[in-house]
Amino acid sequence: MSEKLKLISHKLCPYVQRAVISLTEKGVPFERIDIDLDNKPDWFLKISPLGKVPVLQVGDKVVFESAVILEYLEETQPKPLHPKDPLTRAEHRAWMEFGSAVLADIWGLETATDEAAFNVKVKQATEKFARLELRLVAAPWFDGESFSLVDAVFAPVFRYFDTFDEIGDFGILADKPKIARWRKSLRERPSVVAAVNAEYPALLRAFMKKHRSYLSQLDQRAAA
Numbered sequence: 322m323s324e325k326l327k328l329i330s331h332k333l334c335p336y337v338q339r340a341v342i343s344l345t346e347k348g349v350p351f352e353r354i355d356i357d358l359d360n361k362p363d364w365f366l367k368i369s370p371l372g373k374v375p376v377l378q379v380g381d382k383v384v385f386e387s388a389v390i391l392e393y394l395e396e397t398q399p400k401p402l403h404p405k406d407p408l409t410r411a412e413h414r415a416w417m418e419f420g421s422a423v424l425a426d427i428w429g430l431e432t433a434t435d436e437a438a439f440n441v442k443v444k445q446a447t448e449k450f451a452r453l454e455l456r457l458v459a460a461p462w463f464d465g466e467s468f469s470l471v472d473a474v475f476a477p478v479f480r481y482f483d484t485f486d487e488i489g490d491f492g493i494l495a496d497k498p499k500i501a502r503w504r505k506s507l508r509e510r511p512s513v514v515a516a517v518n519a520e521y522p523a524l525l526r527a528f529m530k531k532h533r534s535y536l537s538q539l540d541q542r543a544a545a
């Protein structure tokens with residue numbers, strides 16, 4: 322019998338979550354091993370060329386980069402999450418890249434050091450979600466009736482915003498009814514629930530406090 326797959330993980334990482342969603346959708350047994358990214362263990366640094374999660378351990382080999390892990394799972398595991406038609410598949414891959422660009426904007430919101438940089442990121446993220454709203458068709462999923470890897474990529478993005486909302490999402494997702502419907506379907510999907518553990522909201526809030534550079538400067542100024 323082949324060895325169980327191991328996914329090296331961090332509890333908050335959206336790139337890990339997309340891999341967990343794919344593994345869960347496909348019904349593949351795997352072991353999730355959470356590590357502390359502020360204090361990376363030596364065994365992890367030995368197997369992760371970029372020092373980043375996720376890493377998928379397959380026997381004595383490793384696959385890194387979430388997009389590559391997703392493609393590997395498509396090639397080796399049941400229940401395809403990519404569409405069959407090559408052109409539609411290319412379009413899906415492009416929107417998965419777009420999902421990663423959105424994550425880069427979110428990271429920019431966390432780390433902006435002044436108001437101007439922060440506002441640029443709000444604007445970029447708002448524009449990207451407006452483009453996504455134009456592309457969406459019928460609910461429940463990105464492509465209509467079939468759950469796909471684009472759904473796996475965006476589910477963690479929206480789970481992030483679920484926590485963000487409580488503090489104010491700066492209008493990034495406002496007035497986008499198709500996104501709102503898609504987001505609700507994703508939030509209830511069992512694989513998404515499995516990927517985002519119960520501690521996630523509390524951990525994410527703590528993470529935001531630590532990293533939201535410009536906003537914490539504002540807080541400090543208000544408190545002074």
Ligand SMILES: N[C@@H](CCC(=O)N[C@@H](CS)C(=O)NCC(=O)O)C(=O)O
Nearest residue numbers: 334335336358373374375386387388
């Ligand atoms: N392009 C990578 C991004 C992975 C990534 O940025 N992971 C973050 C956590 S969400 C990480 O491991 N950061 C640790 C570090 O950069 O030191 C992928 O898609 O797998």
